[in-house]
Amino acid sequence: MKIETNHIVKKYGDKVVLDLNGQYSRLLFESGKITGIIGSNGSGKTTLMKIMAGLISAIDGEVRYDGQTFDQDIAMKITYANQRPVLFSRSIYENIAYPLRIRKYPEEEINRIVRGLLEEFEIADIQKQNAKHLSGGESQKTALARALSFSPEVVFLDEPTASIDPKSVQVIEAALKRRNADTGLTVIIITHNLAQAFRLCDRLVFLNQGECLLYDTTEKMRQAQNTTIQEFISFNAF
Amino acid sequence: MQYILDGFVEAFYLIFSFDPEIFQIVGLSLFVSLTSTLISTVIGVPLGILLGINNFRGKRTVSRFLYTFMSFPPVIIGLFTALFLARSGPLGQFRLMYTPTAMIIAQMVLVTPIIMGIVFNHASNSGYDVVQTGKTLGANRINILTLLILELKGGIMIALVTGFGRAISEVGAVMIVGGNIKGFTRVMTTFIAMNNNMGQYSVSIAMGIILMTISFLTNSILYHFSEGAKYEDRD
Numbered sequence: 082m083k084i085e086t087n088h089i090v091k092k093y094g095d096k097v098v099l100d101l102n103g104q105y106s107r108l109l110f111e112s113g114k115i116t117g118i119i120g121s122n123g124s125g126k127t128t129l130m131k132i133m134a135g136l137i138s139a140i141d142g143e144v145r146y147d148g149q150t151f152d153q154d155i156a157m158k159i160t161y162a163n164q165r166p167v168l169f170s171r172s173i174y175e176n177i178a179y180p181l182r183i184r185k186y187p188e189e190e191i192n193r194i195v196r197g198l199l200e201e202f203e204i205a206d207i208q209k210q211n212a213k214h215l216s217g218g219e220s221q222k223t224a225l226a227r228a229l230s231f232s233p234e235v236v237f238l239d240e241p242t243a244s245i246d247p248k249s250v251q252v253i254e255a256a257l258k259r260r261n262a263d264t265g266l267t268v269i270i271i272t273h274n275l276a277q278a279f280r281l282c283d284r285l286v287f288l289n290q291g292e293c294l295l296y297d298t299t300e301k302m303r304q305a306q307n308t309t310i311q312e313f314i315s316f317n318a319f
Numbered sequence: 320m321q322y323i324l325d326g327f328v329e330a331f332y333l334i335f336s337f338d339p340e341i342f343q344i345v346g347l348s349l350f351v352s353l354t355s356t357l358i359s360t361v362i363g364v365p366l367g368i369l370l371g372i373n374n375f376r377g378k379r380t381v382s383r384f385l386y387t388f389m390s391f392p393p394v395i396i397g398l399f400t401a402l403f404l405a406r407s408g409p410l411g412q413f414r415l416m417y418t419p420t421a422m423i424i425a426q427m428v429l430v431t432p433i434i435m436g437i438v439f440n441h442a443s444n445s446g447y448d449v450v451q452t453g454k455t456l457g458a459n460r461i462n463i464l465t466l467l468i469l470e471l472k473g474g475i476m477i478a479l480v481t482g483f484g485r486a487i488s489e490v491g492a493v494m495i496v497g498g499n500i501k502g503f504t505r506v507m508t509t510f511i512a513m514n515n516n517m518g519q520y521s522v523s524i525a526m527g528i529i530l531m532t533i534s535f536l537t538n539s540i541l542y543h544f545s546e547g548a549k550y551e552d553r554d
Contacts, residue, residue, distance in 0.1 A: 136451060153459060161455040167448040170470055180456045231457065 082147050082158060082234040082267055084110040084133060090141035091128050098291050099125035099132075101142070105293035108286065112234075113265040115257070117272055117282035117299075121313065124288040126271045127163075127239055133269065134161040134237045146235075157184070160231075163239035166224030168212035173204055173223050176212045180231040198226040203252055218249030225253055229260060235267040236260075242277065254281060275317035279303075287313070322520060329521030330528055340502075345529060348506040351419055351493070352486040355426035356434075359482055362427075363434035364475055368467055370435075371442020372450050385439060388432035393425075397492030400425040404496060417498040422506070425492040430482040437481060441474030442467070480541040487534055507533075 088106040091099040101108065110116050110133075118126045131137045133144055135151040146155045160180075168176050177198055181191045199205040202222040207215075212223055221241060228236055236257075242250040258281065260266040272278050278285055278299065285302045287295040289309050295302060305311065333341065370381060402408050404416045404424070415421045449470045453463040468475070490508035497504035499513055507530045514523040 134455065136454065156454065157457040160457070167452040169449075169452075169466070170473075183456070183458055183462045227456065 083112045085145045088142040089132055089139045091139050099128045100291050101293050105296050108296055110269055112267055114283045115261055115268040115281050117270050117278040117285045119278055119285055120288035125291040126288055130237050130239055130271055158233055159235040160228040160233045161237040162224045162228045162241055164243040166220050168223055170213050172209050173212050174208040176223055177227045177230050184231055194230055201256055202226045218245040221245050238270040240271050326520040326524040330525030333525040344505055344507055344510050351422045355423045355430055355486050356483045358427050359430040359434050363431045364438050367435040367438025368442045371439045372446035385432055385436045389436045393429055393489040394491030396429045397425050397495030401495050421496040422493045425496045426486045429492055430486050433485055434478040434482045437478035438475055441471050476541055480538050
């Protein structure tokens with residue numbers, strides 16, 4: 082699914098937190114690509130992602146999904162996960178099965194998909210545990226497995242690997258890359274980890290104080306002459 | 320001291336004599352309190368969830384009113400209900416005063432804010448996140464409502480336990496609007512209060528034991544479910 086944003090503006094009270102104008106007023110997130118959104122805290126990354134995921138509304142501008150506006154049909158094809166996953170008070174298995182149950186998948190199909198994801202995310206041995214009592218890495222893997230269970234066309238990830246162990250990061254990145262290569266999953270990911278952004282992404286959006294300073298390939302991002310971007314890259318190097 | 324012990328002995332004799340009047344009083348108490356709790360649940364749970372998960376101007380004021388109503392004295396609620404249901408009151412034409420229906424209405428007014436307030440508190444703490452997560456997974460309105468009820472069931476059960484406990488044990492409101500009429504509006508609490516005033520401690524103690532046993536059993540059942548909701552699937 083191709084996503085296009087056009088002059089998005091968002092305010093909280095009187096404060097403008099996002100205003101995509103000028104050269105980057107229109108952003109095109111191509112189908113089957115992994116796009117990273119980077120920038121300092123308060124740059125508007127999460128706001129942009131939540132607007133694209135249909136969780137909050139912009140006060141101006143629009144988002145188009147394959148040319149259509151957001152509706153329940155689109156909502157059934159996209160998903161969103163953040164760094165503090167909200168898991169339901171039921172087993173890991175049932176958490177992952179939830180999106181399939183509301184889509185009325187047959188029980189055998191649910192079982193096959195969930196078992197595959199439990200293996201892929203290396204959480205099969207704890208599948209019966211209540212998801213409310215998991216470690217950070219286990220929670221994040223469960224949330225991502227749940228988000229991917231119904232084979233969405235687009236997945237929005239807001240710092241999915243922040244504060245989890247390197248092994249879990251590796252498992253999550255591998256799963257995303259595999260899905261992207263095998264099924265053409267469109268991934269839009271916010272990360273503060275530039276190494277991860279360069280490792281995973283085809284293109285990067287750089288936001289600063291609610292404005293887009295660059296939207297280009299990772300290679301172009303490395304070579305950017307903009308001082309703010311250079312500072313961000315140099316800080317990340319340490 | 321002896322009269323207290325005698326009271327207990329007589330109380331057990333009374334319980335096991337299977338007096339029809341006692342059964343009628345216990346039955347009416349349960350009917351009135353369970354009915355009022357049920358109606359309060361139907362009103363209070365959806366409203367509590369709705370207020371809890373939405374952010375709107377004046378939410379703090381609403382929550383302050385709600386918490387104030389939660390601690391309203393039953394006699395005041397009984398008094399206001401009586402003013403509305405009395406012959407000369409706005410609802411006087413329905414002739415509900417001194418009937419079990421009036422007692423149910425009074426207890427409903429008492430219990431609804433309690434159930435609503437507890438559910439509101441739970442929904443405010445975690446309801447919004449559940450709604451947002453449901454949306455990100457493609458849940459429609461009905462899916463989200465079901466999800467919310469399941470995720471908040473521990474809190475809802477606690478609200479029911481508290482609400483029923485308040486209803487079955489209050490005496491002020493049912494005394495005012497029911498009138499403690501023998502065989503018609505007499506419930507356990509008004510029976511205890513009346514016999515205590517008459518110096519008949521044994522029957523008061525007997526009814527007290529029955530009331531505590533029923534409260535204990537009902538709360539145990541509801542508590543079992545609320546704890547089950549909290550710890551289910553935990554290995």
